[in-house]
Amino acid sequence: MTRLFRAALLPLLALLAACASTPSTPPAVERLYVISCGENHTQDLSRWTPGENVGKAHVFGDHCYLIKHAKGWMLWDSGNADRLAALPNGLTNPAGTITAYMKKPLADSLKELGVAPADIAYFAMSHSHGDHSGNANLFPASTIYMQESEYEAVFGANAEKSGMPLANFEKLKGAKFVKLRGDHDVFGDGSVVIKSTPGHTPGHQCLLVLLPRRGPVLLTGDLVHLQYSWQNNIVPGFNYDVPQSKGSLAAMKDLASKTGAQVWVNHDKEQHAAIPKAPAFVE
Numbered sequence: 019m020t021r022l023f024r025a026a027l028l029p030l031l032a033l034l035a036a037c038a039s040t041p042s043t044p045p046a047v048e049r050l051y052v053i054s055c056g057e058n059h060t061q062d063l064s065r066w067t068p069g070e071n072v073g074k075a076h077v078f079g080d081h082c083y084l085i086k087h088a089k090g091w092m093l094w095d096s097g098n099a100d101r102l103a104a105l106p107n108g109l110t111n112p113a114g115t116i117t118a119y120m121k122k123p124l125a126d127s128l129k130e131l132g133v134a135p136a137d138i139a140y141f142a143m144s145h146s147h148g149d150h151s152g153n154a155n156l157f158p159a160s161t162i163y164m165q166e167s168e169y170e171a172v173f174g175a176n177a178e179k180s181g182m183p184l185a186n187f188e189k190l191k192g193a194k195f196v197k198l199r200g201d202h203d204v205f206g207d208g209s210v211v212i213k214s215t216p217g218h219t220p221g222h223q224c225l226l227v228l229l230p231r232r233g234p235v236l237l238t239g240d241l242v243h244l245q246y247s248w249q250n251n252i253v254p255g256f257n258y259d260v261p262q263s264k265g266s267l268a269a270m271k272d273l274a275s276k277t278g279a280q281v282w283v284n285h286d287k288e289q290h291a292a293i294p295k296a297p298a299f300v301e
């Protein structure tokens with residue numbers, strides 16, 4: 019080795035050593051796909067905004083979120099059931115308050131991205147209602163993160179009385195569940211954190227995702243149903259526990275203001291119109 023070469027090399031080696039000794043960038047979220055997972059039509063929006071919008075028709079969006087993390091794929095929410103795609107007039111609930119549509123099956127949307135259901139190593143839903151658990155049965159191979167109270171409502175001794183769509187969970191009976199009692203850092207690096215937000219259902223949860231370019235985004239599930247509801251602290255009267263719902267909403271507003279997170283309201287169709295949809299993605 020010539021003296022000149024060694025002189026040039028030593029600073030470089032020192033630099034490399036310095037890089038190696040500083041903590042390397044933690045494994046994190048690489049990108050997020052927003053997938054349209056159906057629509058829910060109502061003739062009376064006031065069910066979701068008590069005292070307001072009486073008799074006003076409304077179309078709610080419904081979204082699934084696919085996260086590419088260095089450690090694997092995670093799916094948040096699974097939308098309306100894919101089988102509804104065969105029903106051009108949708109499926110109206112027995113009470114006649116909502117009609118659910120699925121234009122493009124989630125399985126097809128995933129396939130377009132080259133992702134098979136079995137590739138989803140991590141799966142969580144905001145809660146178990148049919149417009150979020152519609153395709154849960156596609157993911158029996160996933161590790162599923164659910165609040166213990168929600169698990170009890172779906173799989174417990176009194177599940178039949180819970181009002182949850184139990185058929186949506188039939189294939190998950192032997193699946194690996196991680197039962198939570200509060201918040202949970204999914205990958206252990208702070209990039210995807212489940213936030214316990216009970217009230218809409220016993221074990222409702224939100225998801226805080228740290229995107230590499232956009233920064234933090236809070237996925238609300240059904241904490242609120244419209245941006246208007248977020249701004250005006252409105253929750254539906256039919257929630258499992260209304261005061262608890264309002265407490266969860268206040269906590270998430272506090273979190274959003276402390277972290278500067280963008281708040282993405284799952285069912286707000288107008289808001290999501292401005293967010294790129296799969297196969298495009300956000301970073």
Ligand SMILES: [Zn+2]
Pocket residue numbers: 147149150239240285
């Ligand atoms: Zn919903």
